[in-house]
Each structure stands twice: as C-alpha cells, then as structure tokens.
Amino acid sequence: MLEMYKEWFDARHEYAKEWKEKSGGKVMGYFCTYAPEEIMYAAGILPVRILGSHEPQDVTEPHIFAMFCPFCRDCLAQGLKGRYDYLDGIMISQSCLHIRQAFTSWKMHIPTQYSYYLPMPMKVQSPRALPYLRAELENFKKSLEEWTGNKITDDDLRNGIELMNENRRLMHQVYEMRKKDNPPITGLDSMYMVVSSQMTHKQEHSRITRDVINELGKKENGRKTGERLMIIGSEDDDSKFIQMCESVGATFVIDDHCTGSRYFWNEVEPNGDPLTAIAKRYIERPPCPSKDWEERRRIPHILQLAADWKVKGAVLIQQKFCDPHELDTPAIRKALEGKGIKTLFLELDVTVPIGQFRTRVEALLEMLQEEDLF
Ligand code: SF4
Structure with a gap:
C-alpha cells in the first residue's frame, strides 16, 4: 500500500486528469499550504498543490528574477511548460513575495479560466486576524459559487472540514509510529505520503492511509534506523536528496516542512460557524516563518517535535534566496544546539549536488556516532 504514495507522486498529472474525466469536476492548482482546501472540497473542486519537478529549466528567466527562490521558479516552469494544462483555476493564499510572483506570472502568461488571490493575513498573531480571515474566506466562497454556479451550504463546508480533518488525523497516526525505536516508515515514504495527499482526492488518500496504518502496525522493519534525524525548512520534495541522507x-523521524508536518498538523475544530472554524485553524497552524511574528512560536514547536521524536541531529535545508527561512535558520540552529542536537545547514537549488551533500551528511553522522560511543 505504501507504494501507492510514490505512484501518485510520480503520476500526479495523470491522476488529476483522470479524476477530472471521471467526475466531470474542476481542478484548482494552489501555491501555498495556507490555501483553505476545505472550501474547495465543499465546492466539489479538487485542490492540487503546484510543485516543481527538480529539473533544470530555462523558461522562467523573462518572468522572475534569477534571485528569487528556485522553488517558485520551478513551480512557474511547470506551468509555462504546459504540465498543468488541465487546471481550471489557480489560487494563492497570501504568502512570501517569491511564490506570489510565481502566481502573478502564471496568471499573466498562462491562460487559466479562474484565478483567485486570497489575502491571508501575515500577522496571524493580531487579534484582528481571525475576523479578517473569516471575511476573506466568505469572499472566496462567494467567488467559487459564482464560478461553479453552485451554492456552498454550511453542510457542504462541514463535509469539507471532516474530509480534511480525517486525512490529517490519519497522517498524524503514521507520524506517531515514527516515534518508535525502529520506525516502520522512512522519511522518504513519509514525504511521499504527505505530498501525495496534496495531489489526490482526500477520500481516496485517507482510504489508502487507513490500510497503510494497518500494514505498518504488522510490519517487521528489516531496515536499520541509524541516527535519528529531523529535517527542517520550507518545502522539500526532493526525493533523491532525502533518499541519499x-x-x-540515518532515518528522518520527524520534520518541520510544508511538504510535511506543517501541512497537516492541526485540525479544524468544527464548532459553530464553519468559516470561523476554518479561519481559526489556518491562523493557529504551525507557522511558516513569513507569518511567525512578533512572538517566535516556530522555535518552541520545533524543539518539542525534536524532544518527542528523540531526535539526535537536524538537517536544515533552505532554498537558495529564501528570505523567510534564512532569517529563521540561525535562531533555530542555536536553539537546537542548546539542547545538544547537532545541526547541518544545506542550501538547496532546483537540483542538488548529491555527492557533495553526501560528504557533509556523513560528517554529521560521524559526529553523532562518536557521541554514541560515550
Ligand atoms: S518560503 Fe522560501 S522557499 Fe518557499 S516560496 Fe517563499 S522564498 Fe521560496
């Protein structure tokens, strides 16, 4: 069953096209995990995350400065190359400047029927953030109603909430299993699980995840865990890099990534008005560094994950030129090192120099192995 995640990951476009053909529904590409998928599911739309392909490209140069992060350029490249030509719409929930530029360029240069910019508050800690976001979600809902011609009722929203919550709960259960001394699932397969949930219908993904949980509960893991690592950063769906580490x-036992735990960590508490409940969930989710101020809440969360999953070392990865993560990295390293957790910082590009990085990862592991001897 575990193999299904990789199949979906590899055949993401075929999956969405087939879904569209079978259901007759619309597919919406979204650019940041602050996108309220609950509302899209309530409207009968399949939300799929737009991600890069980790291949060198030369099509974004006229549209995005080369000093913008490689991730946002890689995402736009997919659109310019026509790989997402089945999308009926695109949307973004306000995020960092780089990915916003990818959205704007997409909107300007790639014909798409529908596009929506959702002004997600950056200062989520403000008392005004909740009512503000609730009002913006209402506007998004109205816009989807106009586009699809279908009314979205509160019951539809509640169904969307339950669909998302169930999937989050199941992925949480898998992550809980990674606390074991010999985790039954690798960091690579965990990444495939989370990223494939961003590309497939949640109902189908949850069905497979229930089977995976059963399978993992019975499975004898013949693999040596090695050093317990955490991976931290923006997004990392670079399978070659994770596989190499x-x-x-070593085994990645936990992460703080938007292609990992940050995506699904907290649920919507389905009380009262569904739009307020959805807004609250996105305001309170483990923050992306671009939204983590004035109080820095991300660091205590990372330290807690590291403690709960018995992490010994951490690999901090940053997409080149990513300002939000670059600002966080020194403080995170200091906090982790203060707890005796060794860290390694690597800067990622669209493709990564695997050989060079292997040497650096091995150096980290050697330090950890030396510690084990004493
Ligand atoms: S948060 Fe960083 S990696 Fe992610 S899109 Fe923005 S600049 Fe790029």
Whole structure:
C-alpha cells in the first residue's frame, strides 16, 4: 500500500486528469499550504498543490528574477511548460513575495479560466486576524459559487472540514509510529505520503492511509534506523536528496516542512460557524516563518517535535534566496544546539549536488556516532 504514495507522486498529472474525466469536476492548482482546501472540497473542486519537478529549466528567466527562490521558479516552469494544462483555476493564499510572483506570472502568461488571490493575513498573531480571515474566506466562497454556479451550504463546508480533518488525523497516526525505536516508515515514504495527499482526492488518500496504518502496525522493519534525524525548512520534495541522507546510516523521524508536518498538523475544530472554524485553524497552524511574528512560536514547536521524536541531529535545508527561512535558520540552529542536537545547514537549488551533500551528511553522522560511543 505504501507504494501507492510514490505512484501518485510520480503520476500526479495523470491522476488529476483522470479524476477530472471521471467526475466531470474542476481542478484548482494552489501555491501555498495556507490555501483553505476545505472550501474547495465543499465546492466539489479538487485542490492540487503546484510543485516543481527538480529539473533544470530555462523558461522562467523573462518572468522572475534569477534571485528569487528556485522553488517558485520551478513551480512557474511547470506551468509555462504546459504540465498543468488541465487546471481550471489557480489560487494563492497570501504568502512570501517569491511564490506570489510565481502566481502573478502564471496568471499573466498562462491562460487559466479562474484565478483567485486570497489575502491571508501575515500577522496571524493580531487579534484582528481571525475576523479578517473569516471575511476573506466568505469572499472566496462567494467567488467559487459564482464560478461553479453552485451554492456552498454550511453542510457542504462541514463535509469539507471532516474530509480534511480525517486525512490529517490519519497522517498524524503514521507520524506517531515514527516515534518508535525502529520506525516502520522512512522519511522518504513519509514525504511521499504527505505530498501525495496534496495531489489526490482526500477520500481516496485517507482510504489508502487507513490500510497503510494497518500494514505498518504488522510490519517487521528489516531496515536499520541509524541516527535519528529531523529535517527542517520550507518545502522539500526532493526525493533523491532525502533518499541519499537515509542511505548513509540515518532515518528522518520527524520534520518541520510544508511538504510535511506543517501541512497537516492541526485540525479544524468544527464548532459553530464553519468559516470561523476554518479561519481559526489556518491562523493557529504551525507557522511558516513569513507569518511567525512578533512572538517566535516556530522555535518552541520545533524543539518539542525534536524532544518527542528523540531526535539526535537536524538537517536544515533552505532554498537558495529564501528570505523567510534564512532569517529563521540561525535562531533555530542555536536553539537546537542548546539542547545538544547537532545541526547541518544545506542550501538547496532546483537540483542538488548529491555527492557533495553526501560528504557533509556523513560528517554529521560521524559526529553523532562518536557521541554514541560515550
Ligand atoms: S518560503 Fe522560501 S522557499 Fe518557499 S516560496 Fe517563499 S522564498 Fe521560496
């Protein structure tokens, strides 16, 4: 069953096209995990995350400065190359400047029937953030109603909430299993699980995840865990990189990524008005650094994850030129090192120099192995 996640990951476009053909529904590409998928599901739309392909490209140069992060350029490249030509719409929930530029360029240069910019508050800690976001979600809902011609009722929203919550709950259960001394699932397969949930219908993904949980509960893991690592950063769906790190004597047991735990960590508490409940969930979710101020809440959350999952070392990855994560990295390293957790910082591009990075990961693991001897 676990293999299904990788199949979906690899065949993401085929999946969405087939879904569209079978259901006759619309597919919406979204750019940031602050996108309220609950409302899209309530409207009968399949939300799919727009991600890059980790291949060198030369099509974004006229549209985005080369000093914008490689991730946002890679995402736009997919659109310019026509790989997402089945999308009926695109949307973004306000995020960092880089990915906003990818959205704007997409809107200007790639013909798409519908586009929506959702002004998600950056200062989520403000007391005004909740009513503000609730009002913006209402506007988004109205816009979807006009586009699809279908009314979205409170019951539809509640169904969307339950669909998302169930999927979050199941992925949480899988993450809980990674606390074991010998986790039954690798960091690579966990990444495939989370990223594929961003590309497939949640109902189908949850069905498979229930089976995976059963399978993992019974499975004897013949693999050596090695050093317990955490991976921290923006998004990382670079399978070659993760595979390399786990092939030299380590396992990623937990992460703080938007292609990982940050995506699904907290649920919507389905009380009262559904739009307020959805807004509250996105305001309170583990923050992206672009929204983590004035109080820095991300660091205590990371330290807690590291403690609960018995992490010994952490790999901090940053997409080149990513300002939000670059600002957070020194403080996170200091906090982790203060708890005796060794850290390694790596800067990622569209493609990564695997050989060079292997040497650096091995150096981290050697330090951790030396500690084990004393
Ligand atoms: S948060 Fe960083 S990696 Fe993510 S889109 Fe923005 S600049 Fe790029």
